[in-house]
Amino acid sequence: MTSHLPPKPTAQHSQAVYGGAAAQQARPPGLLRWLLTTNHKEIGTLYLIFSLTMFMVGGVFALVVRAELFQPGLQLVQPEFFNQMTTMHGLIMIFGAVMPAFVGLANWMIPLQIGAPDMALPRLNNFSFWLLPVAFTLLLSTLFMPGGAPNFGWTSYAPLSTTYGPPSTTYFILSIHLAGISSILGAINIIATILNLRAPGMRMMDMPMFVWTWLITAFLLIAVMPVLAGAITMLLMDINFGTSFFNAAGGGDPVMFQHLFWFFGHPEVYIMILPAFGIISIIVPVFARKPLFGYASMVYATAAIALLSFLVWAHHMFAVGMPLEAQLFFMYSTMLISVPTGVKVFNWVTTLFRGSISFEPPMLFSLAFIVLFSIGGFSGLMLAIVPADFQYHDTYFVVAHFHYVLVPGSVFAIMAASYYWLPKWTGHYPHAALSRWHFWLSLVGVNLLFFPMHFAGLAGMPRRIPDYALQFADFNMVSTIGAFIFGFSQLLFVAVVILCVRGGEKAPARAWEGAEDLEWSVPSPAPLHTFDTPPDFQPLRRH
Amino acid sequence: MSTPGPNRAEAYSHRPVPDARQRDQGVRRTVMRTLIVLLGMSLFTVALVPLYDVFCEVTGLNGKTGGSPQALVSEGVDSSRLITVQFITRGSQGLDWRLDSKTRQVRVHPGEAHEVMFAFRNQGVEPSTARAVPSVSPSQASLYLRKLTCFCFQEQRLAAGELIEAPLVFQLTTDLPESVKTVTLVYTLYPVEANAEAQQASIPASKGGQA
Numbered sequence: 001m002t003s004h005l006p007p008k009p010t011a012q013h014s015q016a017v018y019g020g021a022a023a024q025q026a027r028p029p030g031l032l033r034w035l036l037t038t039n040h041k042e043i044g045t046l047y048l049i050f051s052l053t054m055f056m057v058g059g060v061f062a063l064v065v066r067a068e069l070f071q072p073g074l075q076l077v078q079p080e081f082f083n084q085m086t087t088m089h090g091l092i093m094i095f096g097a098v099m100p101a102f103v104g105l106a107n108w109m110i111p112l113q114i115g116a117p118d119m120a121l122p123r124l125n126n127f128s129f130w131l132l133p134v135a136f137t138l139l140l141s142t143l144f145m146p147g148g149a150p151n152f153g154w155t156s157y158a159p160l161s162t163t164y165g166p167p168s169t170t171y172f173i174l175s176i177h178l179a180g181i182s183s184i185l186g187a188i189n190i191i192a193t194i195l196n197l198r199a200p201g202m203r204m205m206d207m208p209m210f211v212w213t214w215l216i217t218a219f220l221l222i223a224v225m226p227v228l229a230g231a232i233t234m235l236l237m238d239i240n241f242g243t244s245f246f247n248a249a250g251g252g253d254p255v256m257f258q259h260l261f262w263f264f265g266h267p268e269v270y271i272m273i274l275p276a277f278g279i280i281s282i283i284v285p286v287f288a289r290k291p292l293f294g295y296a297s298m299v300y301a302t303a304a305i306a307l308l309s310f311l312v313w314a315h316h317m318f319a320v321g322m323p324l325e326a327q328l329f330f331m332y333s334t335m336l337i338s339v340p341t342g343v344k345v346f347n348w349v350t351t352l353f354r355g356s357i358s359f360e361p362p363m364l365f366s367l368a369f370i371v372l373f374s375i376g377g378f379s380g381l382m383l384a385i386v387p388a389d390f391q392y393h394d395t396y397f398v399v400a401h402f403h404y405v406l407v408p409g410s411v412f413a414i415m416a417a418s419y420y421w422l423p424k425w426t427g428h429y430p431h432a433a434l435s436r437w438h439f440w441l442s443l444v445g446v447n448l449l450f451f452p453m454h455f456a457g458l459a460g461m462p463r464r465i466p467d468y469a470l471q472f473a474d475f476n477m478v479s480t481i482g483a484f485i486f487g488f489s490q491l492l493f494v495a496v497v498i499l500c501v502r503g504g505e506k507a508p509a510r511a512w513e514g515a516e517d518l519e520w521s522v523p524s525p526a527p528l529h530t531f532d533t534p535p536d537f538q539p540l541r542r543h
Numbered sequence: 544m545s546t547p548g549p550n551r552a553e554a555y556s557h558r559p560v561p562d563a564r565q566r567d568q569g570v571r572r573t574v575m576r577t578l579i580v581l582l583g584m585s586l587f588t589v590a591l592v593p594l595y596d597v598f599c600e601v602t603g604l605n606g607k608t609g610g611s612p613q614a615l616v617s618e619g620v621d622s623s624r625l626i627t628v629q630f631i632t633r634g635s636q637g638l639d640w641r642l643d644s645k646t647r648q649v650r651v652h653p654g655e656a657h658e659v660m661f662a663f664r665n666q667g668v669e670p671s672t673a674r675a676v677p678s679v680s681p682s683q684a685s686l687y688l689r690k691l692t693c694f695c696f697q698e699q700r701l702a703a704g705e706l707i708e709a710p711l712v713f714q715l716t717t718d719l720p721e722s723v724k725t726v727t728l729v730y731t732l733y734p735v736e737a738n739a740e741a742q743q744a745s746i747p748a749s750k751g752g753q754a
Contacts (some may be wrong), residue, residue, distance in 0.1 A: 104664030120570045164669050196569040222580050242736075245592060248676055249733030250633075253605055260588070260700045324603065 016436050028341040035130070037249045039121035039528055040107050043129050045373075045425070047104025048418075050132055050493070054096030055411075057140070061089035066449075066483035068466055069476045082466035084143065087531035089174075090154030090478030093271070093403070095179045096136050101414045102275040103128075103186045106214050109421060110190060112519035112526065113208045115199030115535040120192035128185040132213040141505045142168035153464060158246035158257040164237045164329040173236045175363050180225045187221035190214055192512065199518065199537040205299070208517045209292065212299050217271050223310075246433075248457035255320055262313035270309045273373075273405060276413030277344055282365050283420050286514040294347040301340035308337045318386050325506035327386045334384035338377065345374055360512070361435040365416035368408055368443055376404030379454065394464075399455025403450045408443075415442070415493065420479055422500050423507030426524035430500045434492055443487035448482025461510025606682035612661040613689045621656040621717045627725040628715070630659060632675075638734040639667035639699070642675060645708075653687075654717045661694060661730070662708050665701035672700045675730040676718060684726045698735050 028032050037043060064085045068076045077085070107125065111118055119125045142149040147166035150156065161169055194215045198207070207215075234245040235257070244250025246257045277298075285292040292298065314322060314330045322330075348370050357363070379401040383389055392398060415438075422430050452475040457463075461472045468476065510520040518537065522530045599605040628651055630644035645660040665671060669735065675695045679685040682723075694709030703706065 121574070182580065188574055188581075191577055192570045192573040195573050196566055217582075222577055223584050226581060226584040227588045227591075230585065230591075234592075248678075248731070249674070249735075251610075251676075253595070253599070253607075255605065258591070259595065260591060263591075323602075 002480045009463060013528055021239070036126070038118075038126050040111050040119045040122065040125065041425075041526060041528060043119075043125050044106075044108030045382035045472065046129050047100050047107055047132075050129075050182060051097050051101035051104055051414075053499075054092050054100070054136060054446055056494075058089050058092035059490065060096055061092065063487050065089060066248045066480040069468070070480040071477070072468055072470055072473050074467055077466070079466045080148060080151060083153075083464070084149040086464055087141070087150045087153055088143070091139060091150070091176075092136070093406075094154060094268075095176065096132070096390065097141075097412070098272050098410050099179075099183060100132055102214075102272070102410075103183070103190075105210075105275070105279070105414070105417050105421075106186075106190055108425065109417075109519060110115045110193060110211055110214060111197070112424075112522065112530060113211050113516050114197060114202060115531045115537055116193060116197035117531050119189050120197055121189045123172070124185055125189055128182045131178050131182040131185075135182065138171055138178070139175040142166075142171050145171070148477060155258075155261060156232070156235065156263070158235060158238065158254045161235055165239065169239060171346045173232045177229060179299050180229050183221050184225045187218035187225075190218040190228055191222075194218075199531070199534045201537045201539070203539075204495050207536075208278075209281035209295070210275065210278035213274045213281075215301050216302050217274045220267045220271050220274070220306055220309070224264045224271075227260060228264040228268075231257060231264065234260075255317075258317050258320060258533065259313070262316045263310075266313040266314065267306070267309040269402075269405070270305055272410050275304065276369070276410045277302060279413045279420075280348060280369055281344075282517070283362045284351050284370075286420075286512050286516075287366075288352050288357050289514040290351055290355045292347070293350040293353075297343055297396075298347055301343040304340040305337060308333060308340070311383070312337065315389070319391045331384055331386045332360040335381060338381055341377055345370060345377075349464070352376055358513075361439055362416045362431075362512075363467055364436070364439045365419065368439070368539070369412045369416065372408030372412070372446070373405060376409055377403065384437075392457060393539055394462055395457035396453040396461045396463055399463050400453035400457055402420065403453070407447050407450065412442075414419065415439075418493075418497070420512070421519075422497070423511035423524050424522075424526055425525075426453045426500045426504075427507055428500050428504035429507050429511070430496045431504060434496050434499070438489055438492040438496060439469060441492065443482075443485055445482050445486030445489055449479050449486050452476075452478045452482075571592070574717065580633055581623065587664040603676055603683050606680055606685050607687060608677050608685050608690060608695075610738075612691055612693070614655075615656055615691055615714060616689065616716060618717055620652045622652045623649045625652060625687050626715055626723065628657075628713075629725065629727045630661075630728060631729045633729065633731045635732045635734060637640075637672075638671070638673055640665055640671075640673055640732055642730060642732050644730075651715060653715045653719045656691060656712060656714045658710050658712045660708050662706060663694075663699050663701060664706045665703060667687060668703050670702045670705075672698050672735040674698045674735050675732055678729045679729070679731065680727045681723060684715075684719065684723050687716045687723075688726065688728075689714045689716060695730065715742040 028036055034042065034176050036045060059065055062085075064077060065082065068074070068082055068315055107119065110116075139149075145166075145168040148165065150161070150169055150172045152160035152165055152169075156165075156169075156172070194207070194211055204212075234243070237243040238245055238247055238252070244252040246252045246254045248254065262498070281298055311333045312411075314326060315334045318327060318330070359367075379397065383392055383398065383401055405411060419430055419435060422428070456475040456479075459472065459475075461468055461475075507524040509523050511524055512520075518531075518535055521535060599607065627648055629648040630646065632642040632644055634640060634642065641662075641664045643662045643664075645662065649657060649659065653656050661675075663673075663675075674697075677693075677695050679688055689710040691714065693711050693713075695711075699707065699709070
């Protein structure tokens with residue numbers, strides 16, 4: 001496995017250039033160092049470790065759900081606890097695993113990719129990270145409260161979360177508020193960094209795609225996080241202060257919660273996929289040894305997806321009832337999103353076309369992303385068709401759809417990014433054989449897990465139930481086997497990361513042959529302080 | 544790690560190093576702008592609540608009816624068609640009351656005023672207060688339903704075992720769309736808690752969520 005080695009490490013600045021500031025700065029010892037750090041790389045590492053921890057916690061919850069669904073009937077858990085598990089799994093994975101992972105990658109890589117010495121607001125950066133452990137400790141503590149954890153699904157529809165919610169709902173609201181504040185502060189920081197701290201000579205259209213997609217994602221976060229905060233504040237007031245925003249008895253309307261929630265919720269799904277698009281757009285050209293096809297169209301497609309995401313929220317609510325005109329509008333606007341998304345998929349494929357492709361772990365995950373994310377996109381198109389949606393609504397078909405875009409979508413992109421940048425983070429290549437095992441087991445596991453859900457859903461199996469009719473037994477058994485393969489193969493990933501931190505094949509500054517972005521001009525592992533003096537940026541030939 | 548070597552100055556001396564103060568100003572400006580967007584979106588969220596109510600009232604989408612008596616419109620009776628008006632009543636969990644309609648359904652001409660009696664009975668052992676909240680189906684018919692008198696305009700307070708009868712006087716306007724043949728009125732009883740007087744009917748915008 002030498003193909004990833006560049007013929008000769010070139011353009012590597014001497015270690016001396018970067019060592020200076022780090023050596024001069026005294027740091028508090030031990031744990032205080034991590035609590036007080038304002039360094040973007042250390043905070044990035046904290047985010048990534050936190051996200052991996054939450055990924056494991058949320059994964060355990062998912063395995064409880066899948067274990068219960070292994071056979072029809074109630075075997076392991078009570079329906080009340082089952083509902084808490086599905087809810088907590090969704091909340092933890094979305095707000096605790098996927099979003100912090102992308103913020104962690106942004107923290108680590110955006111300053112390196114644009115040649116900035118750090119994030120624009122380093123102390124704010126520290127605060128946004130440390131809000132997260134507080135938020136999720138609070139959320140997880142609800143499991144031990146009387147009445148149990150939230151059990152109404154991550155969507156927390158009123159009145160399930162107001163009139164019928166457990167007493168711990170108020171804690172859930174506070175923890176989501178904290179996570180939301182963390183996201184907003186992180187987004188402000190990222191925007192300020194990208195707009196002001198680029199290396200001299202780097203224009204917006206010279207930025208790597210990961211930076212572009214994160215800039216757009218950060219704007220989405222700023223735009224919709226206040227809507228979520230508002231909606232859950234109204235829940236809080238309905239529960240505790242006797243208002244009736246969503247209470248029909250007092251003149252409110254429960255459907256309004258769904259509108260508010262999905263006005264946040266749909267852009268939220270793009271918040272979780274746009275940075276993934278950026279990662280794939282960076283990795284595919286490197287391992288195909290060709291420039292990215294259609295860089296400018298990628299940027300415009302990302303912006304178009306972000307704008308359209310504000311116009312499609314009600315496709316989550318077709319079954320709630322709305323006038324025909326509204327159904328048609330939301331159906332067509334949803335389908336319209338497949339145009340810019342298609343532009344992206346075609347650009348990736350065209351980048352691969354006649355490329356000199358090698359299959360290192362980051363590329364394996366990226367290729368799997370392109371194929372499997374497209375499957376998720378197609379089932380999304382099916383769900384967009386109003387008359388068909390009435391059949392698919394609230395079935396396992398929906399579960400299959402959003403897990404295909406989130407697991408082999410977002411999560412595989414995060415894995416790809418980790419394998420791609422681990423040499424830069426640790427100075428070592430990830431263990432080749434173990435990472436291949438991780439990839440193939442994940443690939444087989446994820447498809448065994450989620451593909452049968454399409455069939456179960458089309459056959460009418462409802463989601464969010466602990467027990468089911470006998471005809472769904474085979475599909476569920478396969479899903480559960482896939483879930484355990486997928487879940488346990490993630491332990492291989494943990495092993496790869498630990499081994500990589502502790503040792504392994506040494507990586508040069510430019511760890512991958514085709515990698516040309518600025519982060520590959522600093523040594524591997526990247527010293528604590530980089531680009532104290534702005535680098536000499538030469539725009540890449542993009543076309 | 545050693546201190547910066549002399550090659551550092553040489554390597555970068557020909558390139559303009561951005562002025563740190565200028566950069567800080569840029570960061571401050573960007574942060575201010577993002578904070579303005581944030582504030583704007585927060586206000587927008589709060590504004591969505593009254594906007595939603597106005598939108599539903601104009602379009603009649605959520606099948607709500609007005610909370611106060613409306614005047615009788617005398618524009619003649621459209622005797623060419625008969626509309627079936629059905630009355631459905633529902634109780635509520637945790638409230639030991641019955642609400643019954645004396646008439647299950649009536650057939651009326653558009654333009655004609657009609658009275659229907661409803662009976663409330665408190666079957667509990669405590670005096671309590673409740674309110675009947677209406678909903679109209681199909682929802683667009685709510686725009687053509689005028690209530691001249693309705694028990695749903697105010698709360699009812701009944702002693703234990705007390706029974707009262709209250710009228711609903713309504714009129715369907717003559718411009719009711721031809722496609723509507725049946726209008727269903729659903730009244731759901733909700734308990735009114737002693738401390739919750741403020742939560743009635745519409746919600747003032749000032750109580751919107753703080754984002």
